[in-house]
Amino acid sequence: MHARRLLIGLVPLTLVATAACGDDGSATSTSDSGEKLDKVTLTLNWYPYGEHAPFYYGKQKKIFEKHGIDLTIRAGQGSQKTVQATAAGQTDFGWADTPALLAGVDQGVKVKSLGVFLQTTPASVQFFDAQGIETPADLRGRTIAGTAGDALSKTFPIFLEKNGLKESDVQVQNTDPAGKIAAVISGKTDALLGYASDQGPTMQNKADKDVGHLRFSEHGLNFYSNGLIAGPKSLAGPRADVAKRMVEAVSESWAEAEKAPGPAIASMDGASEQLPPEEVLSEQFRTTLTLLHTDATEGRAPGVNTEADWERTIGVFTEAGMVRSPKDVSEYWDAGTALRG
Numbered sequence: 391m392h393a394r395r396l397l398i399g400l401v402p403l404t405l406v407a408t409a410a411c412g413d414d415g416s417a418t419s420t421s422d423s424g425e426k427l428d429k430v431t432l433t434l435n436w437y438p439y440g441e442h443a444p445f446y447y448g449k450q451k452k453i454f455e456k457h458g459i460d461l462t463i464r465a466g467q468g469s470q471k472t473v474q475a476t477a478a479g480q481t482d483f484g485w486a487d488t489p490a491l492l493a494g495v496d497q498g499v500k501v502k503s504l505g506v507f508l509q510t511t512p513a514s515v516q517f518f519d520a521q522g523i524e525t526p527a528d529l530r531g532r533t534i535a536g537t538a539g540d541a542l543s544k545t546f547p548i549f550l551e552k553n554g555l556k557e558s559d560v561q562v563q564n565t566d567p568a569g570k571i572a573a574v575i576s577g578k579t580d581a582l583l584g585y586a587s588d589q590g591p592t593m594q595n596k597a598d599k600d601v602g603h604l605r606f607s608e609h610g611l612n613f614y615s616n617g618l619i620a621g622p623k624s625l626a627g628p629r630a631d632v633a634k635r636m637v638e639a640v641s642e643s644w645a646e647a648e649k650a651p652g653p654a655i656a657s658m659d660g661a662s663e664q665l666p667p668e669e670v671l672s673e674q675f676r677t678t679l680t681l682l683h684t685d686a687t688e689g690r691a692p693g694v695n696t697e698a699d700w701e702r703t704i705g706v707f708t709e710a711g712m713v714r715s716p717k718d719v720s721e722y723w724d725a726g727t728a729l730r731g
Contacts, residue, residue, distance in 0.1 A: 419460045427460035428632045433481040434466040435616060438661040440674025441508075441587055442485070446661055447654040448643025457639040459632070465662060470494070472619075477501040479623035483636055488614040489541035489707055495722055496713045502625065502724040504637050505693035506617030507644060508587075508681040510607045513542055513549075513615075516590050517574065517581035519600040526553035526609055535565040535573040535582040542583040544710040545611065552610035571596065585615075587681065591673035592666060614703040615681065618693070625724060633727050637693065641729055644692035648679055694729045 417429040434442055445463050448454050454461040464481065466472045469490035476484035477499045488506055495501065515534060517523050523532070526549070536543040547557050562583075565573050570582040571593045582589065586603045594601040606612065618640055624633050647654035655671050665671070683689075686696045700719045707713045719725075 421455055421460075425455075425458070427455060427458055428635075429460045429462070430454075430483065430632060430636060431462045431464060431481045432483045432485060433464045433472050433475055434485045435469045435472055435487060436467070437465045437664045438463075438658060439588060439666055440591070440655065440671040440676075441616070441678045442661075443651075443654040443658055443671070443675050444640070444644040444647035445485075446657040447647045447650070448639060450657040451643075451646060453643045453646065454639045457635040457642075459635060459639055461639075463661075469616075473499060473501055476619050477621040479621055482620070482624050482629070482632075484619040485616060486619050487541065487616050488703060489544075489712055491617075491619055492704065492707050492722060493712050495717065496715060501619055501621050503695075503722055503728075504618045504620055504633060504724055505641070505695055505728045506614040506699075507640070507693045508615035508617065508678065509684045509687060509695070509699060510681040511605075511611075511613050511615045512585040512587040512677070512681055513545060513606040513611075513613075514584065514586045514590070514603040515581050516584050516586070516593065516601055516603050518597070519602045521580055521602070523581065523602060523604065526550070526555060526604055529555065529581070529604070530559045532580040533561045533563055533578075535570040535579040536562040537567050537570070537583075538564045540567075541707075541710075541712065544712055545606065545613070545706065546583055548706065548709060549606050549609065549611050587674050587677040591670045591677070594673075595667060595670045611706070612684070612702070613706040614695075614699065620724070620727075625727065630727070637727060637729055641691050641693040644682070647675075648682070648692070651675055651679070691729055695723060695725075697723075697725075 419427045419429055421427055449461050469486035472484040472486040473490050473494040475481050491501060491503055550557060563579055571589060573579040574582050575597050586605055590601045590603060620633055655675055682692055684699050686699055687694050697719050700723055704716050708716045
């Protein structure tokens with residue numbers, strides 16, 4: 391995974407341990423124009439990278455302020471921890487991978503999606519172009535760096551099956567997430583399982599070699615990826631209206647950032663000491679913008695979901711074994727708060 395993941399062990403587990411607001415959920419501030427704003431925290435899935443540009447752009451352009459929100463953006467430590475922190479009310483909202491949300495709900499964690507924004511999965515097999523891999527069939531006999539138990543490794547067998555391959559046709563080498571890029575660069579593996587919107591641009595930048603992808607979504611397997619999530623504290627009582635405004639602000643921020651990718655990336659300046667180089671950020675965001683819709687939501691506002699797409703995603707992760715007791719879509723997605731446009 392991206393090199394900044396090497397620092398995961400240095401991040402204190404108390405990163406999101408402080409709740410965003412008081413016990414009554416009423417923490418507020420005042421804008422420069424004298425308007426009352428609700429203080430809101432958003433915890434990302436990881437350290438800031440290109441995918442997160444819309445949040446910083448929306449804050450810079452005062453889109454969140456327009457919706458009555460004083461937004462604080464926090465780095466995360468992985469989607470699973472963001473899901474847990476959001477459910478526990480340690481952050482008002484989270485940005486997390488849908489598989490982590492599904493697995494959490496399956497285990498009784500009280501959290502719901504307010505809308506998946508990356509509706510085409512960035513999951514992919516990534517390799518240097520010099521490997522000569524052009525189709526899934528070219529993976530036969532290859533060694534691929536993967537991490538046991540994560541969503542990529544769990545869904546890779548389904549990808550293989552849909553493309554006429556068996557698990558025994560490839561060798562998946564269990565690799566720490568932080569070491570996958572190094573494994574490919576060093577030649578220990580031919581490829582890695584990763585996200586086209588994250589590891590690919592990083593690997594290309596580090597090695598100065600062109601990187602190719604076999605995207606799951608282009609070879610018969612698609613499922614929801616990252617989206618906005620909330621726990622009970624943000625979905626009931628005095629904060630319910632804030633949740634609706636948050637969804638609207640996030641959607642508008644994504645729409646505006648899509649129209650101005652350069653300024654959106656520039657708005658991330660100083661967001662983190664682990665921020666990737668600008669050229670990596672730009673490529674990450676460019677790739678991210680290809681993930682915003684399925685056929686069912688093309689032309690609609692960012693973050694608009696359909697029940698059919700949710701059902702398809704739940705089915706994939708039930709087949710992959712990450713969901714043992716699949717539930718109704720309403721148990722995962724709060725359609726009443728989500729965008730309907």
